[in-house]
Amino acid sequence: MEKEFILIMPSIKDRIDWLEYYKEFKKVNPDSNPLDYRLGQDYEQWLSEKEDESKGLNLQEGRVPSSVYLLKIKGNDRILGHVSIRHSIDNEFLEKVGGHIGYGIRPSERGKGYAKILLNLALTFCKELGIENVMITCKKNNIPSAKCIKSNGGILRDEINYKGEDFNRYDFKLD
Numbered sequence: 001m002e003k004e005f006i007l008i009m010p011s012i013k014d015r016i017d018w019l020e021y022y023k024e025f026k027k028v029n030p031d032s033n034p035l036d037y038r039l040g041q042d043y044e045q046w047l048s049e050k051e052d053e054s055k056g057l058n059l060q061e062g063r064v065p066s067s068v069y070l071l072k073i074k075g076n077d078r079i080l081g082h083v084s085i086r087h088s089i090d091n092e093f094l095e096k097v098g099g100h101i102g103y104g105i106r107p108s109e110r111g112k113g114y115a116k117i118l119l120n121l122a123l124t125f126c127k128e129l130g131i132e133n134v135m136i137t138c139k140k141n142n143i144p145s146a147k148c149i150k151s152n153g154g155i156l157r158d159e160i161n162y163k164g165e166d167f168n169r170y171d172f173k174l175d
């Protein structure tokens with residue numbers, strides 16, 4: 001039977017696998033901070049912060065409403081990837097390099113085409129949120145991410161240097 005991939009909001013039952021996922025991710029990508037979780041942070045408190053953020057409640061300064069999801073295969077609880085979808089990019093950082101979508105795949109699950117699938121599902125969610133022009137950026141040297149963006153229809157808008165690093169900005173027109 002074909003595997004069905006889903007994006008699903010993190011919940012209480014993901015706690016143990018999320019902590020393993022997070023540690024595995026940070027080991028390989030120490031500079032990234034999946035879904036803004038901080039090591040040692042109370043999981044339930046983090047869940048509640050994320051839930052609030054998705055509703056635009058109690059936003060900290062500089063934050064915009066955003067929704068976070070985990071990539072899974074339907075019927076299997078293992079976390080394969082994560083994505084954050086910002087409902088707008090109405091601030092300087094997001095407009096420059098943050099973009100609407102931030103994502104990652106569990107290191108032990110990379111190279112299987114999962115990022116392409118995740119991005120495809122995330123774009124569908126953007127459409128449901130009514131975002132017509134989705135902007136995604138990636139570091140110029142991030143070849144897998146660039147391939148994944150282009151194969152999902154991303155059109156290179158420009159290159160931008162932010163704090164000494166080169167980024168490519170891509171646009172997706174959703175109709």
Ligand SMILES: CC(C)(COP(=O)(O)OP(=O)(O)OC[C@H]1O[C@@H](n2cnc3c(N)ncnc32)[C@H](O)[C@@H]1OP(=O)(O)O)[C@@H](O)C(=O)NCCC(=O)NCCS
Nearest residue numbers: 103104105110111112113114115116137138144145147148
């Ligand atoms: C970038 C990332 C999401 C890619 O995830 P992935 O599941 O391994 O990607 P996929 O398997 O869907 O592959 C996407 C494309 O990249 C290619 N690719 C995968 N790993 C690659 C590598 N190490 N070198 C070159 N190309 C690679 C794949 O062959 C595929 O290309 P294709 O369209 O020609 O088939 C993952 O490496 C990651 O989580 N990185 C850290 C966080 C990050 O960079 N996020 C993106 C921010 S913009």
